[in-house]
Amino acid sequence: MNNHIKNILLFLSCILMVPSTYAQKKKNYTDTAQGVSFDMVFVKGSTFKMGDKKGDLLLDNGINPSVPVHEVTIDGFFVGKFEVTQALWEAVMGENPSEMKMGNHPVEMVSWNDCQEFLKKLNTLTGKDYRLLTESEWEYVTRGGKKGVKMDVSSQNIEQRAWMTSNTENNQHQEVGTKAANELGIYDLQGNVWEWVNDWYSETSYKQAMQSNPQGIQNGTDKVYRGGSFMSEVLFCRPAYRNFDKPDVKMNFLGLRIARSL
Incomplete structure (x- = not known):
């Protein structure tokens, strides 16, 4: 076989390998940190309608932070199952700060600032670049991602997917993954514990045109958290409901979920 043919075959083999390698990057996977494993789910990108046309609870100043409904385009990414x-958390940080200590329950009593320290250490241990979800990514996933674009059922039968006041008799969070998953196979997006996201909070951030992968305002005083908790009524577990607090606040119903860009 002459060198010309060899070069052609080598070129073809490289071309054939590209789709395989790219596809591999987009598969669900399991990672490990200090002997504790965690699952990541690939979410396909799409455009969806963010917010709630019925509106949210009005703030004292009369502003409704969940309107108007607006289109947002999200690129594919990975999210914690x-x-x-x-x-x-204990494997990465060496301690468990939770008020109600139960290993396979969600961590709580962690501030947004604490979450940043956790992510830094997790990334050092894994060699990857984990982060918090953006607010738009969180709502997109909770609404079922691309699968939920045509038929969003995230505001229906919430009790099947969420631990909240109506079905949590012992007034505490529950083991993760013990309620039904959503359309993407992701658990506890609604209920159990609220989840910090990356964005600074703005009452009027929805009053803007369609955009891709919005990151929210660049600075502020409060960080957003989403999803409701075991202490929440169904209203607060709706996918459009926005909550917020200072980035150093810690509460026994507030935790996090991780994400990773492609």
Whole structure:
């Protein structure tokens, strides 16, 4: 076989390898940190309608932070199948700060600032670049991602997917993954514990045109968290509901979920 043919075959083999390698990057996978494993789910990108045309609870100043409904385009990314557990947090940070300590329950009593320290250490241990979801990514995933664009059922039968006041008798969070998953196979996006996201909070951030992968305002005083908790009524577990607090606040119903860009 002469060199010309060899070069052609080598070129063809490289071309054939590209789709395989690219596809591999987009598969669900399991990672491990200090012996504790966690699952990541690939979410396909698409355009969806963010917000709630019925509106949200009006703030004292009369502003409704969940309107108007607006189109947002999200690129594909990876998201944690479960909320970050106490076991994973302890493996990474060396301690469990939770008020109600139960290993496979979601970690709580962690501030947004604490979450940043956790992510830095997790990335050092894994060699990857994990982060919090953006607010738009969180709502997109909770609404079922691309699968939920045509038929959004995230505001229906919430009790089947969420631990909240109406079905949590012992007034505490529950083991992750014990309620039904959503259309993407992701658990506890609604209920159990609220989840910090990356964005600074703005009452009027929805009053803007269609955009791709919005990151929210660049600075502020409060960080957003989403999803409701075991202490929430169904209203607060709706996918459009926005909550927020200072980035150093810690509460026993507030945790996190991780994400990773492609």
